[in-house]
Amino acid sequence: MIRQPSRHCTVELQALPARIGQVRHVISAQLRYWRLDPLIDPAALGLTELLANVHRHARPSKRCTVQLCSLVDQLTIAVHDHDPRLPQLRAADTWETCGRGLALIAALSESWGVRPDGTGKVVWFTLPALPPALQEPPTVPPRWTRAPLEHTWTAAGPRTWIRGAGVG
Template sequence: MITQPARHCAVELQALPARIGQVRRIVSAQLRYWHLDPLIDQAALGVTELLTNVHRHAEPDKLCTVEMDLLLDRLTVSVRDHDPRIPTVHNADQFATCGRGLSLIAAVSESWGVRPQGAEGKTVWFTLPAPSPATAGSAGALYGATTPGPFAEPQPAARSALVS
Protein backbone atom coordinates (compact mmCIF):
# COMPACT_ATOMS: atom_id res chain seq x y z
CA MET A 1 0.00 0.00 0.00
CA ILE A 2 1.29 3.47 -0.89
CA THR A 3 0.81 5.88 1.99
CA GLN A 4 2.31 9.01 0.41
CA PRO A 5 1.52 10.32 -3.07
CA ALA A 6 4.13 10.25 -5.81
CA ARG A 7 5.80 13.40 -7.14
CA HIS A 8 6.50 13.98 -10.82
CA CYS A 9 8.38 16.59 -12.87
CA ALA A 10 8.95 16.56 -16.64
CA VAL A 11 10.86 18.86 -19.00
CA GLU A 12 10.98 18.57 -22.79
CA LEU A 13 13.98 20.07 -24.58
CA GLN A 14 16.50 19.93 -27.38
CA ALA A 15 19.65 18.34 -25.91
CA LEU A 16 21.99 21.20 -26.76
CA PRO A 17 24.86 22.23 -24.44
CA ALA A 18 23.16 25.42 -23.17
CA ARG A 19 19.92 23.58 -22.48
CA ILE A 20 21.71 20.83 -20.55
CA GLY A 21 22.86 23.40 -17.99
CA GLN A 22 19.31 24.76 -17.71
CA VAL A 23 17.90 21.29 -17.05
CA ARG A 24 20.58 20.65 -14.44
CA ARG A 25 19.38 23.81 -12.64
CA ILE A 26 15.73 22.71 -12.96
CA VAL A 27 16.57 19.29 -11.48
CA SER A 28 18.41 20.96 -8.59
CA ALA A 29 15.54 23.38 -7.89
CA GLN A 30 12.93 20.61 -8.00
CA LEU A 31 14.92 18.44 -5.59
CA ARG A 32 15.31 21.40 -3.22
CA TYR A 33 11.54 21.92 -3.38
CA TRP A 34 11.01 18.25 -2.52
CA HIS A 35 13.51 18.65 0.36
CA LEU A 36 15.91 16.17 -1.26
CA ASP A 37 19.02 18.33 -1.20
CA PRO A 38 21.34 15.33 -0.55
CA LEU A 39 20.41 13.93 -3.99
CA ILE A 40 21.14 17.08 -6.01
CA ASP A 41 24.75 16.33 -6.97
CA GLN A 42 24.10 12.73 -8.00
CA ALA A 43 20.91 13.56 -9.92
CA ALA A 44 22.47 16.56 -11.68
CA LEU A 45 25.52 14.52 -12.67
CA GLY A 46 23.38 11.65 -13.95
CA VAL A 47 21.00 13.83 -15.96
CA THR A 48 23.98 15.71 -17.43
CA GLU A 49 25.53 12.44 -18.61
CA LEU A 50 22.26 11.19 -20.12
CA LEU A 51 21.58 14.49 -21.91
CA THR A 52 25.16 14.59 -23.19
CA ASN A 53 24.60 11.13 -24.69
CA VAL A 54 21.48 12.41 -26.44
CA HIS A 55 23.40 15.45 -27.72
CA ARG A 56 26.31 13.36 -29.01
CA HIS A 57 24.56 10.24 -30.29
CA ALA A 58 20.78 10.54 -30.77
CA GLU A 59 19.28 10.51 -34.24
CA PRO A 60 17.12 11.67 -36.03
CA ASP A 61 16.83 14.65 -33.66
CA LYS A 62 17.96 15.88 -30.25
CA LEU A 63 14.45 16.29 -28.82
CA CYS A 64 14.09 14.52 -25.50
CA THR A 65 12.11 14.50 -22.28
CA VAL A 66 13.64 14.46 -18.80
CA GLU A 67 11.40 13.09 -16.06
CA MET A 68 11.85 12.79 -12.31
CA ASP A 69 9.56 10.58 -10.26
CA LEU A 70 9.66 10.38 -6.49
CA LEU A 71 7.76 7.47 -5.03
CA LEU A 72 8.23 6.67 -1.37
CA ASP A 73 11.96 6.09 -0.91
CA ARG A 74 13.13 6.14 -4.54
CA LEU A 75 13.88 8.90 -7.01
CA THR A 76 13.88 7.82 -10.66
CA VAL A 77 15.40 10.14 -13.25
CA SER A 78 14.85 9.25 -16.91
CA VAL A 79 15.62 10.67 -20.33
CA ARG A 80 13.49 9.63 -23.31
CA ASP A 81 14.68 10.30 -26.86
CA HIS A 82 13.67 9.27 -30.39
CA ASP A 83 16.71 7.11 -31.20
CA PRO A 84 15.91 3.38 -30.90
CA ARG A 85 19.59 2.39 -30.56
CA ILE A 86 20.37 1.03 -27.09
CA PRO A 87 23.41 2.55 -25.37
CA THR A 88 26.11 0.28 -24.00
CA VAL A 89 28.71 0.64 -21.28
CA HIS A 90 32.21 1.04 -22.70
CA ASN A 91 35.52 0.27 -21.06
CA ALA A 92 37.27 3.52 -21.89
CA ASP A 93 41.04 3.48 -21.59
CA GLN A 94 42.68 5.81 -19.08
CA PHE A 95 43.45 8.51 -21.67
CA ALA A 96 40.05 8.56 -23.38
CA THR A 97 38.17 11.87 -23.17
CA CYS A 98 34.74 10.28 -23.50
CA GLY A 99 32.97 6.95 -23.14
CA ARG A 100 32.49 6.83 -19.36
CA GLY A 101 28.98 8.30 -19.03
CA LEU A 102 27.03 5.12 -18.36
CA SER A 103 29.80 3.75 -16.14
CA LEU A 104 29.57 6.94 -14.11
CA ILE A 105 25.79 6.60 -13.83
CA ALA A 106 26.19 2.99 -12.71
CA ALA A 107 28.70 4.10 -10.07
CA VAL A 108 26.61 6.90 -8.53
CA SER A 109 23.13 5.37 -8.80
CA GLU A 110 21.36 2.55 -7.04
CA SER A 111 20.30 1.04 -10.38
CA TRP A 112 19.95 2.03 -14.00
CA GLY A 113 18.62 0.63 -17.24
CA VAL A 114 17.08 1.16 -20.65
CA ARG A 115 13.45 0.73 -21.72
CA PRO A 116 13.30 0.25 -25.51
CA GLN A 117 10.21 1.73 -27.17
CA GLY A 118 10.65 0.15 -30.59
CA ALA A 119 10.91 2.59 -33.47
CA GLU A 120 9.71 5.37 -31.13
CA GLY A 121 13.04 5.50 -29.29
CA LYS A 122 14.10 4.56 -25.78
CA THR A 123 14.18 5.73 -22.19
CA VAL A 124 17.39 5.55 -20.17
CA TRP A 125 16.82 5.81 -16.41
CA PHE A 126 18.58 5.63 -13.06
CA THR A 127 17.39 5.49 -9.47
CA LEU A 128 18.66 7.05 -6.28
CA PRO A 129 17.58 6.12 -2.77
CA ALA A 130 15.62 9.00 -1.27
CA PRO A 131 15.82 9.77 2.43
CA SER A 132 12.73 8.83 4.37
CA PRO A 133 10.35 11.68 5.25
CA ALA A 134 11.52 11.49 8.87
CA THR A 135 15.14 12.22 7.91
CA ALA A 136 14.50 14.62 5.02
CA GLY A 137 12.03 16.85 6.83
CA SER A 138 8.44 16.53 7.85
CA ALA A 139 6.22 14.20 5.86
CA GLY A 140 4.00 17.15 5.03
CA ALA A 141 6.90 19.12 3.62
CA LEU A 142 8.21 16.21 1.58
CA TYR A 143 5.03 14.54 0.34
CA GLY A 144 2.00 16.58 1.24
CA ALA A 145 3.00 20.13 0.39
CA THR A 146 0.04 22.13 -0.82
CA THR A 147 2.04 24.78 -2.65
CA PRO A 148 3.04 24.23 -6.26
CA GLY A 149 6.59 23.38 -7.28
CA PRO A 150 8.92 26.04 -8.62
CA PHE A 151 7.83 25.38 -12.22
CA ALA A 152 4.10 24.85 -11.70
CA GLU A 153 1.33 27.11 -12.94
CA PRO A 154 0.42 29.80 -10.39
CA GLN A 155 -2.58 28.88 -8.28
CA PRO A 156 -5.13 31.28 -6.76
CA ALA A 157 -4.37 32.18 -3.16
CA ALA A 158 -6.21 30.11 -0.57
CA ARG A 159 -8.55 31.91 1.80
CA SER A 160 -7.73 31.59 5.45
CA ALA A 161 -10.36 31.53 8.17
CA LEU A 162 -9.92 33.32 11.46
CA VAL A 163 -10.48 31.12 14.47
CA SER A 164 -11.67 32.79 17.65
Protein backbone atom coordinates in the same frame (compact mmCIF):
# COMPACT_ATOMS: atom_id res chain seq x y z
CA MET B 1 4.17 -3.98 -2.12
CA ILE B 2 2.86 -1.59 -4.76
CA ARG B 3 4.43 1.86 -4.58
CA GLN B 4 2.65 4.80 -6.13
CA PRO B 5 4.61 7.83 -7.35
CA SER B 6 4.38 10.55 -4.77
CA ARG B 7 5.81 13.30 -6.99
CA HIS B 8 6.43 13.63 -10.71
CA CYS B 9 8.11 16.26 -12.93
CA THR B 10 8.59 16.28 -16.72
CA VAL B 11 10.74 18.65 -18.81
CA GLU B 12 10.94 18.57 -22.62
CA LEU B 13 13.97 20.06 -24.34
CA GLN B 14 16.38 20.09 -27.22
CA ALA B 15 19.61 18.57 -25.80
CA LEU B 16 21.93 21.42 -26.67
CA PRO B 17 24.75 22.50 -24.31
CA ALA B 18 23.00 25.73 -23.19
CA ARG B 19 19.73 23.87 -22.55
CA ILE B 20 21.47 21.15 -20.53
CA GLY B 21 22.64 23.75 -18.00
CA GLN B 22 19.15 25.25 -17.80
CA VAL B 23 17.55 21.84 -17.19
CA ARG B 24 20.06 21.14 -14.42
CA HIS B 25 18.92 24.34 -12.70
CA VAL B 26 15.26 23.38 -13.12
CA ILE B 27 15.84 19.88 -11.75
CA SER B 28 17.90 21.24 -8.83
CA ALA B 29 15.10 23.67 -7.95
CA GLN B 30 12.53 20.87 -8.15
CA LEU B 31 14.56 18.64 -5.82
CA ARG B 32 14.94 21.54 -3.37
CA TYR B 33 11.16 22.05 -3.50
CA TRP B 34 10.67 18.35 -2.75
CA ARG B 35 13.19 18.72 0.10
CA LEU B 36 15.59 16.23 -1.48
CA ASP B 37 18.61 18.54 -1.26
CA PRO B 38 21.15 15.72 -0.66
CA LEU B 39 20.25 14.29 -4.10
CA ILE B 40 20.88 17.47 -6.09
CA ASP B 41 24.55 16.84 -6.91
CA PRO B 42 24.30 13.16 -7.91
CA ALA B 43 21.06 13.80 -9.81
CA ALA B 44 22.55 16.76 -11.69
CA LEU B 45 25.71 14.80 -12.53
CA GLY B 46 23.80 11.77 -13.80
CA LEU B 47 21.34 13.92 -15.73
CA THR B 48 24.19 15.85 -17.35
CA GLU B 49 25.73 12.57 -18.55
CA LEU B 50 22.45 11.32 -20.02
CA LEU B 51 21.73 14.63 -21.78
CA ALA B 52 25.30 14.81 -23.11
CA ASN B 53 24.75 11.35 -24.60
CA VAL B 54 21.56 12.56 -26.28
CA HIS B 55 23.40 15.61 -27.62
CA ARG B 56 26.29 13.51 -28.92
CA HIS B 57 24.53 10.39 -30.22
CA ALA B 58 20.77 10.81 -30.71
CA ARG B 59 19.42 10.88 -34.24
CA PRO B 60 17.40 12.13 -36.03
CA SER B 61 16.84 14.95 -33.52
CA LYS B 62 18.18 16.06 -30.18
CA ARG B 63 14.67 16.38 -28.70
CA CYS B 64 14.18 14.52 -25.45
CA THR B 65 12.08 14.38 -22.32
CA VAL B 66 13.46 14.31 -18.78
CA GLN B 67 11.26 12.73 -16.12
CA LEU B 68 11.75 12.77 -12.36
CA CYS B 69 9.67 10.43 -10.25
CA SER B 70 10.05 10.54 -6.49
CA LEU B 71 8.71 7.60 -4.54
CA VAL B 72 8.83 7.32 -0.78
CA ASP B 73 12.34 5.84 -0.77
CA GLN B 74 13.66 6.35 -4.30
CA LEU B 75 14.19 9.03 -6.95
CA THR B 76 14.14 7.90 -10.59
CA ILE B 77 15.53 10.11 -13.34
CA ALA B 78 14.76 9.04 -16.91
CA VAL B 79 15.63 10.55 -20.29
CA HIS B 80 13.58 9.55 -23.34
CA ASP B 81 14.94 10.35 -26.81
CA HIS B 82 13.84 9.38 -30.32
CA ASP B 83 16.91 7.35 -31.32
CA PRO B 84 16.17 3.59 -31.15
CA ARG B 85 19.86 2.62 -30.80
CA LEU B 86 20.52 1.38 -27.27
CA PRO B 87 23.69 2.52 -25.49
CA GLN B 88 25.98 -0.09 -24.00
CA LEU B 89 28.24 0.06 -20.99
CA ARG B 90 31.85 -0.31 -22.03
CA ALA B 91 35.29 0.05 -20.51
CA ALA B 92 37.05 3.10 -21.92
CA ASP B 93 40.80 2.96 -22.41
CA THR B 94 42.84 5.33 -20.25
CA TRP B 95 43.73 7.52 -23.23
CA GLU B 96 40.12 7.98 -24.39
CA THR B 97 38.43 11.29 -23.61
CA CYS B 98 34.87 9.92 -23.66
CA GLY B 99 33.03 6.64 -23.18
CA ARG B 100 32.71 6.67 -19.39
CA GLY B 101 29.21 8.16 -19.04
CA LEU B 102 27.27 4.96 -18.38
CA ALA B 103 30.01 3.69 -16.06
CA LEU B 104 29.63 6.92 -14.09
CA ILE B 105 25.84 6.45 -13.99
CA ALA B 106 26.35 2.88 -12.74
CA ALA B 107 28.76 4.07 -10.04
CA LEU B 108 26.63 6.89 -8.65
CA SER B 109 23.21 5.22 -8.83
CA GLU B 110 21.43 2.53 -6.90
CA SER B 111 20.26 0.99 -10.21
CA TRP B 112 20.07 2.00 -13.86
CA GLY B 113 18.92 0.66 -17.19
CA VAL B 114 17.91 1.17 -20.81
CA ARG B 115 14.68 0.11 -22.49
CA PRO B 116 13.23 0.55 -25.98
CA ASP B 117 10.18 2.80 -25.95
CA GLY B 118 8.08 3.01 -29.11
CA THR B 119 9.80 5.79 -31.01
CA GLY B 120 13.15 5.58 -29.27
CA LYS B 121 14.55 4.59 -25.89
CA VAL B 122 14.56 5.51 -22.22
CA VAL B 123 17.74 5.58 -20.17
CA TRP B 124 17.10 5.81 -16.43
CA PHE B 125 18.80 5.64 -13.04
CA THR B 126 17.66 5.64 -9.43
CA LEU B 127 18.99 7.25 -6.28
CA PRO B 128 17.99 6.26 -2.75
CA ALA B 129 15.80 8.91 -1.12
CA LEU B 130 14.23 9.28 2.28
CA PRO B 131 11.38 11.62 3.10
CA PRO B 132 12.47 14.71 5.08
CA ALA B 133 11.01 13.32 8.33
CA LEU B 134 13.29 10.25 8.11
CA GLN B 135 16.45 12.06 7.06
CA GLU B 136 19.14 12.63 9.64
CA PRO B 137 18.68 16.02 11.29
CA PRO B 138 21.47 18.46 10.47
CA THR B 139 24.11 18.66 13.14
CA VAL B 140 24.11 21.98 14.95
CA PRO B 141 27.37 23.06 16.50
CA PRO B 142 27.14 23.13 20.30
CA ARG B 143 26.82 26.50 22.01
CA TRP B 144 29.60 27.70 24.23
CA THR B 145 29.34 25.97 27.57
CA ARG B 146 32.15 28.13 28.92
CA ALA B 147 33.44 31.55 28.12
CA PRO B 148 35.68 31.57 25.03
CA LEU B 149 39.45 31.69 25.36
CA GLU B 150 41.24 34.98 24.89
CA HIS B 151 44.80 35.26 23.63
CA THR B 152 47.17 38.14 24.29
CA TRP B 153 50.85 38.72 23.77
CA THR B 154 53.05 40.08 26.54
CA ALA B 155 56.75 40.78 26.71
CA ALA B 156 57.15 37.33 28.29
CA GLY B 157 55.24 35.58 25.44
CA PRO B 158 51.66 34.55 24.71
CA ARG B 159 49.09 34.25 27.50
CA THR B 160 45.75 32.49 27.31
CA TRP B 161 42.91 32.71 29.78
CA ILE B 162 39.22 32.10 29.97
CA ARG B 163 37.37 35.39 29.62
CA GLY B 164 35.85 36.46 32.89
CA ALA B 165 37.75 33.90 34.96
CA GLY B 166 40.56 36.25 35.86
CA VAL B 167 43.24 33.56 35.60
CA GLY B 168 46.02 33.47 33.10
